[in-house]
Amino acid sequence: MTKFLSGLAKGMATTARTMTTHAHTQQYPHVKPELPSRSRGVIALLEENCTSCMLCARECPDWCIYIDSHKETTPPTTEGGRARQHNVLDRFAIDFSLCMYCGICIEVCPFDALFWSPEFEYSTTDIRDLLQEKETLGQWMPTVPAPEPLVPELPQTEAQQLVVDVEPEDDPAAGRTTKRGAGEVPRPGTEEQP
Amino acid sequence: MPERELTVGVGAGGLATADMVLNIGPQHPATHGVLRLRITLDGERIKAAEPIVGYMHRGAEKLFEVRDYRQILVLANRHDWLSAFSSEIGAALIVERMLGMDVPERATWVRTLLAELNRVLNHLMFLGSYPLELGAITPIFYAFREREELQAVMEEVAGGRMHYMFGRIGGLRDDLPMGWTGRVREAIDAVRRRLPDLENMLVGNEILQARTRGVGILDPKTIAAYGVSGPIARASGVDVDLRRDQPYLAYDELFAPGGPGRVVTREAGDCLARLEVLLEQVHVSLELAQACLERIESLGPGPVNVKLPKVLKVPEGADYLATENPLGFNGYYLVSRGDKTPWRLKLRSASFNNVQVLSTLLPGTLLADMVAILGSMFFVVGDVDK
Numbered sequence: 001m002t003k004f005l006s007g008l009a010k011g012m013a014t015t016a017r018t019m020t021t022h023a024h025t026q027q028y029p030h031v032k033p034e035l036p037s038r039s040r041g042v043i044a045l046l047e048e049n050c051t052s053c054m055l056c057a058r059e060c061p062d063w064c065i066y067i068d069s070h071k072e073t074t075p076p077t078t079e080g081g082r083a084r085q086h087n088v089l090d091r092f093a094i095d096f097s098l099c100m101y102c103g104i105c106i107e108v109c110p111f112d113a114l115f116w117s118p119e120f121e122y123s124t125t126d127i128r129d130l131l132q133e134k135e136t137l138g139q140w141m142p143t144v145p146a147p148e149p150l151v152p153e154l155p156q157t158e159a160q161q162l163v164v165d166v167e168p169e170d171d172p173a174a175g176r177t178t179k180r181g182a183g184e185v186p187r188p189g190t191e192e193q194p
Numbered sequence: 195m196p197e198r199e200l201t202v203g204v205g206a207g208g209l210a211t212a213d214m215v216l217n218i219g220p221q222h223p224a225t226h227g228v229l230r231l232r233i234t235l236d237g238e239r240i241k242a243a244e245p246i247v248g249y250m251h252r253g254a255e256k257l258f259e260v261r262d263y264r265q266i267l268v269l270a271n272r273h274d275w276l277s278a279f280s281s282e283i284g285a286a287l288i289v290e291r292m293l294g295m296d297v298p299e300r301a302t303w304v305r306t307l308l309a310e311l312n313r314v315l316n317h318l319m320f321l322g323s324y325p326l327e328l329g330a331i332t333p334i335f336y337a338f339r340e341r342e343e344l345q346a347v348m349e350e351v352a353g354g355r356m357h358y359m360f361g362r363i364g365g366l367r368d369d370l371p372m373g374w375t376g377r378v379r380e381a382i383d384a385v386r387r388r389l390p391d392l393e394n395m396l397v398g399n400e401i402l403q404a405r406t407r408g409v410g411i412l413d414p415k416t417i418a419a420y421g422v423s424g425p426i427a428r429a430s431g432v433d434v435d436l437r438r439d440q441p442y443l444a445y446d447e448l449f450a451p452g453g454p455g456r457v458v459t460r461e462a463g464d465c466l467a468r469l470e471v472l473l474e475q476v477h478v479s480l481e482l483a484q485a486c487l488e489r490i491e492s493l494g495p496g497p498v499n500v501k502l503p504k505v506l507k508v509p510e511g512a513d514y515l516a517t518e519n520p521l522g523f524n525g526y527y528l529v530s531r532g533d534k535t536p537w538r539l540k541l542r543s544a545s546f547n548n549v550q551v552l553s554t555l556l557p558g559t560l561l562a563d564m565v566a567i568l569g570s571m572f573f574v575v576g577d578v579d580k
Binding site: 004006007008010011014015017018024035036037038039040059061100101102103104107116148149 | 336346351357371394395
């Protein structure tokens with residue numbers, strides 16, 4: 001029995017020692033946590049940039065993005081000009097009860113319409129309320145952190161070089177400067193085989 | 195209260211005895227998640243134990259088949275939520291190997307670093323929760339304090355705290371944030387400095403030793419029969435570690451002679467040995483992480499991923515690759531018919547095999563030791579049920 005007492009005493013000693021150090025408790029509702037800028041809290045939508053191309057909805061691993069759009073024709077602005085058609089976004093909704101927070105939609109968006117925001121306080125008492133429409137998604141835009149500075153060691157010229165190296169005929173998307181252009185290197189042999 | 199059945203034995207004369215069938219779980223404070231154990235008791239002694247799995251089956255392997263290779267990583271992340279990064283890297287590695295794709299060196303070292311930090315996070319979880327099952331409340335707070343330290347740097351680089359989704363086919367999602375390596379070094383130093391507090395409360399504690407020494411001894415023959423792997427196998431003297439035996443990522447260099455890598459083994463095979471292996475592996479993993487950091491800094495800037503085609507198709511064929519996940523072997527058997535989705539992706543998860551051994555390990559032990567043995571098998575139910 002006495003040997004257990006010494007174990008107990010040692011444990012108490014550790015507790016006593018820890019009591020003298022500062023607490024690690026975060027006073028959450030009163031003090032907001034400082035979240036890193038990459039934190040994946042919620043997906044914000046910049047509606048103006050969305051062309052309703054449906055790429056995000058198709059690439060989503062559990063298909064939780066809903067997009068409705070219709071075509072509108074703008075009359076020619078000049079005499080004898082051509083009428084132009086463009087997509088108008090009617091509905092853009094993300095069901096956060098299904099979302100797995102993988103960020104694939106944000107990566108595939110070719111027009112930078114989707115962004116991660118560290119905002120996380122949008123829990124609801126009803127699961128149906130987690131289906132967020134474009135108005136709500138747009139409200140999160142101001143909480144999106146500024147883009148990270150590029151890694152300083154990587155010279156800008158080198159980063160550009162890496163993107164330019166891509167041969168446009170292999171991949172129609174390659175000519176476009178992507179969000180994550182720096183650091184990507186084309187690799188021969190991995191292109192899609194017909 | 196667990197449900198109780200009383201089956202009264204009738205039959206050939208003598209003294210009529212009754213075996214009691216005790217269901218532990220699927221919802222029970224002593225089980226993690228929804229593992230159910232059907233235990234037949236003869237008095238205080240366990241006569242038979244049957245782990246009943248599948249309450250959390252999500253059909254991961256079928257879900258893999260209808261997703262392209264980028265989307266698969268999202269799911270590979272989730273079956274074992276405490277080894278998310280290790281699992282997603284395993285899935286990426288098998289696809290890369292079948293594609294014959296070269297991953298940039300910087301990406302490989304960052305992957306190795308994150309995999310080791312993930313291992314520490316996993317082990318700290320069990321180092322906190324196992325004493326909790328034995329009745330010690332305090333250690334979990336110490337373990338979670340250290341976890342928080344490491345999770346902060348993981349969140350900074352990946353944006354997630356559990357499902358990192360930082361690995362990609364061909365490398366990583368992003369480069370490291372500015373000044374991140376310095377903060378990782380600080381975190382590792384802080385954890386190493388404070389780890390003795392936790393250590394003394396666990397292996398140095400007489401009460402915990404009394405609960406675990408000589409309890410639930412697993413012999414190497416049973417381990418081989420059930421395919422048990424990871425820290426549990428090594429605690430019984432089975433010297434196998436895929437990081438050294440089938441090196442992937444940058445482990446061939448780390449586990450080379452003179453390198454920081456070493457395989458932790460114990461001979462006893464009891465609950466205490468399993469806990470000791472876990473604890474020492476935390477030290478080894480932190481050393482490995484530090485070596486990775488040094489290498490990343492000396493490598494300097496460079497690409498961390500490769501440009502992928504719009505549609506990624508894996509050439510026809512089949513391949514198997516296993517990684518040493520924190521809980522044991524995590525293997526992916528990928529069969530491709532040249533489509534953009536796998537034709538079959540078999541998942542060999544560590545916890546599934548590790549839990550099966552309970553049916554031979556538990557019989558003969560006392561009911562009071564059941565929780566000590568169950569907790570020391572270190573499993574994640576999501577990894578069992580897939």
